[in-house]
Amino acid sequence: IVTGCYAEAGKDNLRKRFPQIDLVLGNKEKLKIPRIITGPNENHEDTKSFIQTFHAHSRAFVKIEDGCDQFCSYCRVPYVRGAKIKSRAPDEVLKEVESLILNGFKEIVLVGVNLALYGRDLELPITLVDLLRDMQCFEETT
Known part of the structure; x- marks a missing residue:
């Protein structure tokens, strides 16, 4: 899965250059990733949660x-x-x-x-x- 600014602006170019990419999502679409991976019937209540720990980083x-x-x-x-x-x-x-x-x-x-x-x-x-x-x-x- 590729996401971010470049994915938003250059979807077609990314797909042509890297045909092995399964999915290209723009910034607005990245919150849909859990639903895309597990399907629409799964519970995705807290997709806007934030990282609370990141080991070895201050x-x-x-x-x-x-x-x-x-x-x-x-x-x-x-x-x-x-x-x-x-x-x-x-x-x-x-x-x-x-x-x-x-x-x-x-x-x-x-x-x-x-x-x-x-x-x-x-x-x-x-x-x-x-x-x-x-x-x-x-x-x-x-």
Whole structure:
């Protein structure tokens, strides 16, 4: 299974170059993988769950934003991932960060396509600075 930005933009090229690939899915389709593999009758309630442990690593990555509406001349993101900004709700991000800290991660890296756009699409707009302030309540565990 191949997924990601290139898979979204170059499905046909990937299939031609690598005929052994069974499935090419774009970013929006990757959450369908469990259903595709096991069939529609299986229970897939928690496909949006997040990684809680990753042995031998002290750093965890938390995606908080996707999409970009800036249309820079050099960038394909708005065409491949979409021009609509999609920020994760702050409470959802905080819950994931707290879980990662409780599971021993010492460093949390917040990632997104354009973090400066984080939160402006939410019903109650928030900035990245606001989110970081909310994270100050977490204490390092030993």
